[in-house]
Amino acid sequence: MSDATPTSSPRESWNQRYDRAEYVFGTEPNDFLREVADRIPSGPVLCLAEGEGRNAVFLAGRGHQVTAVDQSDVAIAKAKRLAEERGVEIEAVVADLGQHRIAPGAWSGIVSIFFHVPSDLRGAVYRRAIAGLKPGGVFVLEAYTPAQVGLGTGGPGDPALTPTLAQLKNDLTGLEIEIGRELRREVIEGTGHSGWSEVVQVLARRAASR
Numbered sequence: 229m230s231d232a233t234p235t236s237s238p239r240e241s242w243n244q245r246y247d248r249a250e251y252v253f254g255t256e257p258n259d260f261l262r263e264v265a266d267r268i269p270s271g272p273v274l275c276l277a278e279g280e281g282r283n284a285v286f287l288a289g290r291g292h293q294v295t296a297v298d299q300s301d302v303a304i305a306k307a308k309r310l311a312e313e314r315g316v317e318i319e320a321v322v323a324d325l326g327q328h329r330i331a332p333g334a335w336s337g338i339v340s341i342f343f344h345v346p347s348d349l350r351g352a353v354y355r356r357a358i359a360g361l362k363p364g365g366v367f368v369l370e371a372y373t374p375a376q377v378g379l380g381t382g383g384p385g386d387p388a389l390t391p392t393l394a395q396l397k398n399d400l401t402g403l404e405i406e407i408g409r410e411l412r413r414e415v416i417e418g419t420g421h422s423g424w425s426e427v428v429q430v431l432a433r434r435a436a437s438r
């Protein structure tokens with residue numbers, strides 16, 4: 229199933245998809261986030277489009293003060309429940325990232341895992357994210373690329389919602405790209421993402437102030 233259906237608003241589609249006991253993308257963190265988590269400096273982390281909270285809960289368990297934002301109230305309720313079950317605290321906020329203010333210079337890490345929106349919205353959100361990082365803070369991203377469309381293992385059906393590495397480098401101008409790669413990998417995350425997939429992974433850092 230693709231990541232959103234065109235029959236209702238994106239928020240409604242996501243609410244319908246999340247409205248079940250099962251965690252659609254599982255309760256374990258994204259593999260790329262787990263791989264690079266040591267590179268996020270200690271301090272507060274903002275998880276964009278965080279869904280049901282698997283990444284936020286993982287980061288809270290590593291000692292970060294975590295804020296998770298998603299447009300879906302159903303997902304955010306599940307994120308709060310997962311945090312409670314795991315005995316960690318997260319701040320979980322229902323908001324549309326198109327309007328949501330990101331506090332400038334406040335975050336040691338900003339995480340964007342499988343956030344697929346039109347390029348103008350993505351660019352606007354990521355500009356705010358860049359300004360939101362503290363000096364030395366990192367931006368962590370994994371997303372499907374246009375080559376994913378049609379594979380049937382997850383992600384949106386519209387390639388315009390998926391970024392290439394070149395587009396992301398443009399979106400993230402001003403940050404130093406420490407990891408930037410497109411690759412084919414097996415993504416096993418709940419029933420929502422399951423199988424060989426075409427993804428882009430980025431770890432980018434705001435320069436430390438001198």
Ligand SMILES: C[S@@+](CC[C@H](N)C(=O)[O-])C[C@H]1O[C@@H](n2cnc3c(N)ncnc32)[C@H](O)[C@@H]1O
Pocket residue numbers: 231238239242253258276277278279280281282283297298299300303323324325326340341342343344345
């Ligand atoms: C594929 S899910 C990924 C969820 C989570 N990042 C994860 O990896 O488990 C995409 C998420 O993006 C959220 N989303 C899409 N557009 C959004 C927007 N404009 N504002 C806030 N959340 C948005 C959806 O509600 C959905 O939860």
